[in-house]
Amino acid sequence: MRFVTAPHEPFDYQVYVDLLPAFGHDLKLKVEGFNFAGSLKLRAAAGLVAAAEQSGRLDDDSILIESSSGNLGLALAMIAASKGLRFVCVTDPRCNRSTLNLLRSLGAELVVVTDPDPKGGYLQTRLDYVRARCAEDSRYLWPNQYANPANWIAHYETTAPEIAKDFPDLDLLFVGVGTGGTATGCAKYFRDNGDEVKVIAIDAVGSVSFGGEAGQRSIPGLGASVAPPLLEPELFADVVHVAEEDTVRCCRELARGGFLFGGSTGTVLSGALRWLDGQDSGWRPRAVAIAPDLADRYADTVYDDDWVAERFGPATPALQRNLVAEHG
Numbered sequence: 537m538r539f540v541t542a543p544h545e546p547f548d549y550q551v552y553v554d555l556l557p558a559f560g561h562d563l564k565l566k567v568e569g570f571n572f573a574g575s576l577k578l579r580a581a582a583g584l585v586a587a588a589e590q591s592g593r594l595d596d597d598s599i600l601i602e603s604s605s606g607n608l609g610l611a612l613a614m615i616a617a618s619k620g621l622r623f624v625c626v627t628d629p630r631c632n633r634s635t636l637n638l639l640r641s642l643g644a645e646l647v648v649v650t651d652p653d654p655k656g657g658y659l660q661t662r663l664d665y666v667r668a669r670c671a672e673d674s675r676y677l678w679p680n681q682y683a684n685p686a687n688w689i690a691h692y693e694t695t696a697p698e699i700a701k702d703f704p705d706l707d708l709l710f711v712g713v714g715t716g717g718t719a720t721g722c723a724k725y726f727r728d729n730g731d732e733v734k735v736i737a738i739d740a741v742g743s744v745s746f747g748g749e750a751g752q753r754s755i756p757g758l759g760a761s762v763a764p765p766l767l768e769p770e771l772f773a774d775v776v777h778v779a780e781e782d783t784v785r786c787c788r789e790l791a792r793g794g795f796l797f798g799g800s801t802g803t804v805l806s807g808a809l810r811w812l813d814g815q816d817s818g819w820r821p822r823a824v825a826i827a828p829d830l831a832d833r834y835a836d837t838v839y840d841d842d843w844v845a846e847r848f849g850p851a852t853p854a855l856q857r858n859l860v861a862e863h864g
């Protein structure tokens with residue numbers, strides 16, 4: 537039995553899904569969706585707020601402001617509510633309606649920017665908006681998840697040591713890259729501790745995080761239209777890019793086995809399976825992939841046949857399977 541008085545107080549919610557029976561690889565999925573914020577980003581949010589408190593910059597007059605595609609905003613809104621702080625969440629049209637409703641209920645002020653930046657995403661527009669608000673009023677405090685070391689340090693101090701403790705003989709860790717906080721923190725931890733763990737970064741097709749051309753993306757969480765300053769590409773043994781159609785297919789494949797995960801889990805798992813399938817057949821690495829959140833926030837997107845058909849066309853196998861189940 538454990539009692540908590542604040543949503544970000546640490547408690548043990550750790551569980552892994554063993555994917556060996558489903559996919560034939562020694563791959564465990566670390567589930568990060570069972571905390572009060574429902575995502576991995578609670579760790580980063582708690583780290584960012586604690587760092588602001590320690591710096592002495594956060595006081596009763598402060599107004600937290602942050603750019604987020606949803607999950608970090610929700611986690612920060614919870615912490616702000618529990619501490620009686622004001623919070624402005626700057627997001628974009630990819631943030632889903634239910635998250636917007638939850639943010640409002642937590643007392644956050646919502647700003648949804650609608651002008652795409654020159655690269656087709658919204659990140660630059662969101663950041664410009666945050667900078668403008670901060671320039672107007674010195675009470676604003678921007679933790680800046682994209683550049684603040686407290687983001688990766690949260691994973692260096694919590695996520696990676698948990699994995700290292702649970703899997704002392706680990707060979708591979710697959711991590712999705714949004715701000716790069718999770719991937720950077722985990723890669724630095726394993727590097728600094730002399731572990732032979734290869735960290736493989738998973739990015740979305742259309743993201744510029746590891747170079748390349750920006751492209752249209754619809755699923756929030758992974759990928760960026762502006763290269764994240766926290767990311768150090770040389771930390772990673774490899775990088776895999778995953779198309780959103782494969783993200784959807786993988787999420788729905790997991791669902792057919794009874795597991796409902798969020799979009800970025802489909803991306804990470806799809807990339808991990810492709811990478812593992814491409815290795816020598818004699819090698820049986822022990823691997824973990826991080827699953828950042830669960831499916832509830834994606835019911836109207838990744839799991840909605842009309843949404844999928846609009847973006848990827850009705851001929852996708854994922855969609856066909858659903859139609860066959862409904863009408864067949």
Ligand SMILES: Cc1ncc(COP(=O)(O)O)c(C=O)c1O
Nearest residue numbers: 607714715716717718757800828
């Ligand atoms: C669902 C989801 N997955 C993955 C990530 C990426 O995590 P990070 O920002 O640590 O790279 C995010 C970040 O917002 C997210 O919301």
